[in-house]
Amino acid sequence: MGRKILLADDDPDVVDVVSIILEDEGYEVVMARDGAEALEKIRSEGPDLVILDLLMPRVDGFAVFNTLREPAYERWSQLPVVVLTSVREEVSKRRYELESGKSMGYAAYLEKPVEPEELLETISSLLPKD
Amino acid sequence: MRHEIIHEIAQSVTAAGGAENIIRALVEATARGMDAKGCSLFTLSDDGRRLVPRICCGIDEGGLRESLILGDDALRQVIGGAPLFIWDAARDPRVREKEGLRRQGVSSIVFLPFRDGERVRGILRLYFSEAMSFDREDLDFLESIAELVGGILRSAESRDRLERDAEQARRDLQRIRDERRHFLSFLSMVTHDLKSPLVAVQGYLKLLLRKGTGCLDERMVRGIHRSIERMDGMMELISDLLELSRLESGQVIKELKSVSWEEVLGAAVEMAHELASPKSIAVATEIRRPLPDVFASDIRLQQLILNLVSNSVRHTPRGGRITIRAGRQGDAVAVSVEDSGSGVAPEHLPHVFEEFYKGDPESAEGTGLGLSICKRIVDMHHGHIRLESPVPETGVGTRVSFAIPVGVTCLLEDRWMLEGDSATRFGVASGEEGK
Numbered sequence: 064m065g066r067k068i069l070l071a072d073d074d075p076d077v078v079d080v081v082s083i084i085l086e087d088e089g090y091e092v093v094m095a096r097d098g099a100e101a102l103e104k105i106r107s108e109g110p111d112l113v114i115l116d117l118l119m120p121r122v123d124g125f126a127v128f129n130t131l132r133e134p135a136y137e138r139w140s141q142l143p144v145v146v147l148t149s150v151r152e153e154v155s156k157r158r159y160e161l162e163s164g165k166s167m168g169y170a171a172y173l174e175k176p177v178e179p180e181e182l183l184e185t186i187s188s189l190l191p192k193d
Numbered sequence: 194m195r196h197e198i199i200h201e202i203a204q205s206v207t208a209a210g211g212a213e214n215i216i217r218a219l220v221e222a223t224a225r226g227m228d229a230k231g232c233s234l235f236t237l238s239d240d241g242r243r244l245v246p247r248i249c250c251g252i253d254e255g256g257l258r259e260s261l262i263l264g265d266d267a268l269r270q271v272i273g274g275a276p277l278f279i280w281d282a283a284r285d286p287r288v289r290e291k292e293g294l295r296r297q298g299v300s301s302i303v304f305l306p307f308r309d310g311e312r313v314r315g316i317l318r319l320y321f322s323e324a325m326s327f328d329r330e331d332l333d334f335l336e337s338i339a340e341l342v343g344g345i346l347r348s349a350e351s352r353d354r355l356e357r358d359a360e361q362a363r364r365d366l367q368r369i370r371d372e373r374r375h376f377l378s379f380l381s382m383v384t385h386d387l388k389s390p391l392v393a394v395q396g397y398l399k400l401l402l403r404k405g406t407g408c409l410d411e412r413m414v415r416g417i418h419r420s421i422e423r424m425d426g427m428m429e430l431i432s433d434l435l436e437l438s439r440l441e442s443g444q445v446i447k448e449l450k451s452v453s454w455e456e457v458l459g460a461a462v463e464m465a466h467e468l469a470s471p472k473s474i475a476v477a478t479e480i481r482r483p484l485p486d487v488f489a490s491d492i493r494l495q496q497l498i499l500n501l502v503s504n505s506v507r508h509t510p511r512g513g514r515i516t517i518r519a520g521r522q523g524d525a526v527a528v529s530v531e532d533s534g535s536g537v538a539p540e541h542l543p544h545v546f547e548e549f550y551k552g553d554p555e556s557a558e559g560t561g562l563g564l565s566i567c568k569r570i571v572d573m574h575h576g577h578i579r580l581e582s583p584v585p586e587t588g589v590g591t592r593v594s595f596a597i598p599v600g601v602t603c604l605l606e607d608r609w610m611l612e613g614d615s616a617t618r619f620g621v622a623s624g625e626e627g628k
Binding site (some may be wrong): 074 | 391393428492
């Protein structure tokens, strides 16, 4: 199937816009307002792809990456994560690498504001329609 | 000669044992050596009006604590530099605390001034239980002691002063460091918060364009496009301002490392092609290899070249040409970005590197910060940058050239910033984290 997308962002308008774009294309969208909720929904909803904001309250996107590396999340180690953030890529990459000593391992990195077409192309390349 | 020796002894004993301990030992030894009942030491306050008790042994000076000099002729005499001998404390009219002294069995007192150079710095008091008489040798001994005490106090004070100064400097540095960190994280937070609503509004507008604008006339659709462009401009401005503050604050120093010029140029040229292709502008490169590695910030060097390229793209008509040149030039690597564009009017040339300076103030494009950012990046690497327009060889366009010295080290005055904690390593990320 490959049509369920978890969208984690703390800005309700960004969530709204992105979910309209995705739902128009027939994707099922599950939302999370922070990293903790995102992790919870990864387990409970079993999405096929995650769109992740890096800067969120409480548990941020960097922490989500770290947690996904833990053995408890081994089942989701192949889950594609698309970063959608307003932080420049090289800055966040370096920060993550310095703090965790690992590479972030995202499937794609998109900077806000994103073009709807770019977002859709990225997602369809990661979730081939069947 | 004696003065010098005493000065030397004072310095080394102060360094070794700490002034307070040494003086206490001296006071006790003096009391013993003179067969005195007790001995005490007072230092003169900076304003010269009070005597401050420092050390006291063998006697209870309860009533003789801090004493005002004014109005006490006897003390004034000692502070004036002359020793004072009170042979019969019980009867001497100059003694005020007769009862206390009698109770402790003191019958005579010696007041001895001690000096630091010419200035009297305090007094030593010796208390004796019997009526005393001093010979020449005793006086010499006491004078030597007094001189030693003066020397020790002086070197202790200069040590204290140095330590206080160093401590103050440490505190100042820490404060500046903290302020800088707070300012940067504040700035990053503000930047993020300023951009977020724009991102949201733009998202809705793009969605609107995508979902169909059938009910809107052409002018309204153009209006939506313009709205998106104006928001892009504002986001660019916000990013540039943050960038400038970060460069200003020396934040970037932490990014310095050994960087391959070849890689920097390779990446920059690749991105230049991307920037230029929408306007069908050709990007030519003339790179004279090999290029040495430099101690620099690779991100900033790329940003520098790309800022120049994007300026060129902005001011070059469709089908124009941009040339990126690079090569070693003496002890530096020289890079230039040249275009066949509209160039810079002569009256604007002296101002191009100023903040917010735009050749055409009406132009909605660009923030007027691009070249200031370039200049800062070059300054940070101890290089130099210049702009020529029109390009002398072609008579058109603009050429910006910069040179970054090979083997440059980071700015010395900012070196301490390298020790900053990891939270400040990247302004953006750490600042926004707490949001």
